[in-house]
Each structure stands twice: as C-alpha cells, then as structure tokens.
Amino acid sequence: MDAVSTVGTVGAAGDVEVLIAGAGPTGLVLAIDLARRGIRHRVVERSERGFPGSRGVGIQPRTLEVLDDLGAVDALRAVGGPCPLVQIWEGPERVRERDLVHRAAAGPATPYPELLMLPQWRTVEVLYGRLEDLGGAVDFSTEMTGFSQDGDGVTATLRRADGSEETVRAGYLVGADGGRSAVRKALGVPFTGEPVDPRPVLIADAVLEGVDRGHWHMWPKAEGGLLAVRSLEGAETFQVIARFEDVTYEPEVTRDATPEALLALLERRTGLPGLRVGEVTWASVYRARAAMAERFRTGRVFLAGDAAHIHSPAGGQGLNTSVQDAYNLGWKLGAVLRHGAPDALLDSYDTERVRVAADVLGLSTSVHADDRAHSEDGLHRRGPETLQLSLHYRESPLTRETRRDVPEGALRAGDRAPDAPCVDASGAEVRLFDAFRGPHFTLLDLTGEPPRQPLPAAPWLRTYRVGGPDADLHDTGGHAKTAYGSGLFLIRPDGYVGLATDEVGDVAAYVRAVAVAG
Structure with missing residues (x-):
C-alpha cells in the first residue's frame, strides 16, 4: 500500500468524512460512535465476513461501560458469561480449583x-448488529490498496473481490486493520517491540466431547507444555490452547489443527479417555x-x-484497550467535524x-x-x-x-467518571450513567448551592444539578456525593472528568480552550 501526499478537496458526491480500514x-x-453522531463514514474490510475466531x-468492566454508552452491552451480556473457575489437572486427575480473575464488588459506582x-x-x-441498528454497514471483501493525504x-483506492476498483475521498482515515496494519506500514510509522515469550502457542476452536463445560480446564504440567480447554459461550465449540515448551518447534495450522x-x-497431554x-x-x-x-496520528x-x-x-x-482507542477518537472527530473544535483536539488522541x-x-x-x-499452576491470578477501571x-x-x-x-479531573443511583423530580431512578449516555458532554453541579452565575448551555451539553435547591437529580443515598465530592464536574463524552472546579466561569473557559467552539 502506498501513502503519498497529493492536493485535493473533500466534498464530491459519495465522499465520506471518516474512512475506517478494518471491521x-x-x-x-x-x-x-460516528453513526450516532451523524458523521458520514465508511468501513471497509478485506475479509468476506467478520473475524471468525475466539x-x-x-x-x-471499563469496556462494558463503554459498550453500555454505545447501546451494545445488553446484547453482549445476553450471549456472554462470567469467567469460569479454573479446574487444574495432572493427567486424568483433578487436582484443585482456582479463580483466575479479580472480581470486584458490585456497588453504586461500578x-x-x-x-x-x-x-x-x-x-x-453483536457490534455489527448494533451498527446496522444505527443505519450503518460494512463493505466486506473490500481492501484499501493505497491512499494519499x-x-x-x-x-x-479500494479494490473489491471481483477486481474492480474505486477511489474514495475522506476527511480522515483510521487504520484499524490489525497488527500487520497496511496503513501503519504505508505511513512508515515505526512499530517497536520485543518478544514476550519465545514459546509458540496453537489456539483452535473445535467441537469437542469428553470435557465438561462448567470449568476452564488446564493442564499446566502436561507433557510438551500447558494445555487449556474452555467451552465457548453460546457456541458448541471449545477453545483449545496448547503451548509448546520446545521453542524451536513451528506449529502449523494445516498440520497441527x-x-x-x-x-x-x-490425548497425549491429558490422558483422558473418551475424547472426540x-x-x-x-x-x-x-x-x-x-x-x-x-x-x-500522522496528519x-x-x-x-x-x-x-x-x-x-x-x-x-x-481488545479492551483497542475498543477504548476508538471511543477516545470518536468523540474528538465528532467535535471537530460537527462543533467547530480546533484540529489540535485530535492531537490529544495521540497524547x-x-x-x-x-x-x-x-x-x-x-x-x-x-x-x-510465580505460579505452580502456570497462571498467576489477575489483579x-x-x-481497567x-x-x-x-x-x-x-x-x-x-x-x-x-x-x-x-x-480528580482526568479520572473515570463513576456511576451513582439518583432519582429525578418524579421519583424515578436515574443513574449517572443514564445521564452520561449519548454523544454529549455532561455537566454535574454537585455544589449544593444556587449558581452565582448561569450555567453554560449548548446543544452538545447536558447539565444536571445533583442535590441542593432546584435539583434535577436527588442524591437520596449520598452515593454521588461519596463518589465525586463537591464541585462542578464536566464529563467528557468518553466518560472521563475533563474539568473539576468550584467556579462556573471555568466551565466556559474550558470549553473554549479545549472542547468545542459552539
């Protein structure tokens, strides 16, 4: 893929504001996120359908909060499930059960x-279904073969499976095309890293009989290397992970899977009878x-x-960090393309x-x-x-x-904005996450006092006075006060506190400086 500089303008029929490479x-x-903001975009994906593996x-949890805002969390929870307990084996013998993950206590803020x-x-x-709900789609079997800016x-330049080509003009391009990213390579951006573990790993999704579906089964001391087997939620298949202690071995899908x-x-690593x-x-x-x-970011x-x-x-x-990349970038593109925010706002994505x-x-x-x-079982408990909260x-x-x-x-400003249960004037329960949900900024007034000057108003800003005179929301359990303390809190569209202040004037100054122009 080529990336060079040319001269041109955006605005011809069929142009989009954001082109996304990778679905x-x-x-x-x-x-x-762009669809709910009314941003004209296009998603192209070189494969025939979405990613087929596990x-x-x-x-x-933080990603679930993101997907709650985007309207996809209920569908995901309907087909997913909690992390099962790990059943440790030595050959065909069950040895012990372990919990691999940290499970936070459910509470008002979480x-x-x-x-x-x-x-x-x-x-x-599920995500594709949500995009369709919003009127969006993906151009499958369509590869971006080159671009200039x-x-x-x-x-x-886009090429379809039948060999036909199309030229598309976009205001911005987002390379979400994976670890071997053609966009990154075309830009010439260095990709610096190092091996974490020289041992090869084979991962496969397969129909399997002879192992119960209620555990994540692991053989950490198996001959040849760790073996892990787990049934996949909402599917008849199991995920099989086999690590090879021999670092010189080169597993091949066509041979080993x-x-x-x-x-x-x-059979060799588990010793279990009756496997199919x-x-x-x-x-x-x-x-x-x-x-x-x-x-x-490059231009x-x-x-x-x-x-x-x-x-x-x-x-x-x-995956979680990747989703939150998109969530961070989406609102900033929306602010620049719809609300007159300075282009410099997009630099903060990189920062x-x-x-x-x-x-x-x-x-x-x-x-x-x-x-x-540190773990005799081959896996250390996650903290x-x-x-990511x-x-x-x-x-x-x-x-x-x-x-x-x-x-x-x-x-403090910069932290994730926590949830809290409140009630509105009618007595109906309204969580702060309900107030945040959508593509807008949210201003929470937790001063408990009448404002000394009018609170800012704009189509992209929703303001809630929590407690005090003429409250929009009543903090009946004190959970909002416990989570936030006192002050004015401007919540970014991605659910982080952009500004924490005691002065109304700081809100308008913040918006003028770093958020949106009007």
Whole structure:
C-alpha cells in the first residue's frame, strides 16, 4: 500500500468524512460512535465476513461501560458469561480449583464489576448488529490498496473481490486493520517491540466431547507444555490452547489443527479417555509479543487498536484497550467535524492513548511474566488493575483540576467518571450513567448551592444539578456525593472528568480552550 501526499478537496458526491480500514471490534466501535453522531463514514474490510475466531474472549468492566454508552452491552451480556473457575489437572486427575480473575464488588459506582467472557467472533457479530441498528454497514471483501493525504483530506483506492476498483475521498482515515496494519506500514510509522515469550502457542476452536463445560480446564504440567480447554459461550465449540515448551518447534495450522492432530495432542497431554474432536472452525499460531507504534496520528491518518499496539494475551488487555482507542477518537472527530473544535483536539488522541497503551502493554507483559515465574499452576491470578477501571487521563492537556484542597484519594479531573443511583423530580431512578449516555458532554453541579452565575448551555451539553435547591437529580443515598465530592464536574463524552472546579466561569473557559467552539 502506498501513502503519498497529493492536493485535493473533500466534498464530491459519495465522499465520506471518516474512512475506517478494518471491521474488527476497534473499527466497529468507532463506526457505531460516528453513526450516532451523524458523521458520514465508511468501513471497509478485506475479509468476506467478520473475524471468525475466539481469540479475544474477555471484555473488562471499563469496556462494558463503554459498550453500555454505545447501546451494545445488553446484547453482549445476553450471549456472554462470567469467567469460569479454573479446574487444574495432572493427567486424568483433578487436582484443585482456582479463580483466575479479580472480581470486584458490585456497588453504586461500578455497575459492571467483573469480566464478561465470550468469543471474539460473537463480540464482532453483536457490534455489527448494533451498527446496522444505527443505519450503518460494512463493505466486506473490500481492501484499501493505497491512499494519499493532503491538508484537506485523504484519497484512498479500494479494490473489491471481483477486481474492480474505486477511489474514495475522506476527511480522515483510521487504520484499524490489525497488527500487520497496511496503513501503519504505508505511513512508515515505526512499530517497536520485543518478544514476550519465545514459546509458540496453537489456539483452535473445535467441537469437542469428553470435557465438561462448567470449568476452564488446564493442564499446566502436561507433557510438551500447558494445555487449556474452555467451552465457548453460546457456541458448541471449545477453545483449545496448547503451548509448546520446545521453542524451536513451528506449529502449523494445516498440520497441527486438524481434528486428528488435535485429538492426538489432547490425548497425549491429558490422558483422558473418551475424547472426540469434531470440526475445527478456526485456528491460529502465535508467539506472545509486545509492540507499539511510535505515534498514533500522522496528519489526517490515525492508528487504532492492534494497528497501534499489540499485547501478550495475558490479562485480557488487548481488545479492551483497542475498543477504548476508538471511543477516545470518536468523540474528538465528532467535535471537530460537527462543533467547530480546533484540529489540535485530535492531537490529544495521540497524547492520551500512547501513554495508556504503553502502560497497558507493560501490564500485559508483567502478567505474562508472573504466569511464567510465580505460579505452580502456570497462571498467576489477575489483579484489579486488569479491570481497567483505574485508567485515567490526569496528565492530559485536556484535563483541568482547579479545585483547592482536594483530599488525598479523592476523584480528580482526568479520572473515570463513576456511576451513582439518583432519582429525578418524579421519583424515578436515574443513574449517572443514564445521564452520561449519548454523544454529549455532561455537566454535574454537585455544589449544593444556587449558581452565582448561569450555567453554560449548548446543544452538545447536558447539565444536571445533583442535590441542593432546584435539583434535577436527588442524591437520596449520598452515593454521588461519596463518589465525586463537591464541585462542578464536566464529563467528557468518553466518560472521563475533563474539568473539576468550584467556579462556573471555568466551565466556559474550558470549553473554549479545549472542547468545542459552539
């Protein structure tokens, strides 16, 4: 794929404002967010259909909050389930049960306290259905073969399966085209990384009989390497993961992932009688690696998801970080394209997400190292940091904390905006997440006092006075006050506190400086 500079303008019939290359979870979440904002976009995907495998099976609590806002969480929870207990085996003997993941306590601030498990192909299916609900679609069997950019937009060449080609003009291009990203390579952006583990891993989705569906079964001391088997939610298939201790061995899908080869491997490593392997619906081979793009923005082209960073699967961070890339970028594109925000707002995508990706890459690599070094069962229990609820943008140029004497440990600007149950004037329950849901900014007035000057008003801003005179929402249980403390809190469309202040004038100044123009 070529990437060069040309001169042109956006505006011809059929042009789009945002072109998205790749229809995995990253591209679909971005498309959903743009669709609800009325942003003209197009999603192209070189494959015939969505991703067919189970690979990214865990959706963390923070990502569930994102998908709640986007209207997809109920459908995902209907087909997913909690992480099962791990059954440790030695040969055909059950040894012990373990809980692999941290399960936070459900509470007013955290409606989704634990990991949701489901195969990635099912996640893609649900997200695509949500995009269709919003009037969107994906151009499958359509590959972007080249693009150029200039000061006004991007010109891309698309090729369909029948060989026909099309030229499309877009204001912005987002490369969400995976770890081997053609967009990233065409831009010439360095992708720096290192191996996390030299041992190869075979992963396969297969119809399997002879193992119960109620556990995540693991043979950490199996001959040849760890074996893990888990039934997939809402499907008849199991996910089989086989690690090879021999680092010189090169597994091949065509040789090692046939039903016969998988059965032989399972029998050898488990010693269980009566196993049967049917159809293998998908298989892949990988060696754990961590890498990150040097930058996530180059002019009018952005990198997101695996195109920007790849992780060890340990700790279930990759898909979740990718989805949140899209969520961060979507509202900023909407602000620039619809509300007159300065182009510099888009630079904050690179600033914010590069730091988060680097931190999460470090976490994934650390969890992988803990698995190797500290657990006799081959897997170390995941900590609360893997839930991604503590990720923040405190150091972001978009963050303003102007309150004085904020207590140690209190919520600060840049933190995730927590949920809290309230009631409206009619007595109906309204959660803060209900107030946040949608493509708008939200201003929470938790001062408990009448404003000394009018609160800002704009079509893209919703304001709620929580408690005090003429309250819009009543904090009957005190949960909002406990979560936020006192002040004015401007919540970004991606659910983070952009501004925390005691002065109404700071809100208008913040909006003029970093958010939207009108």
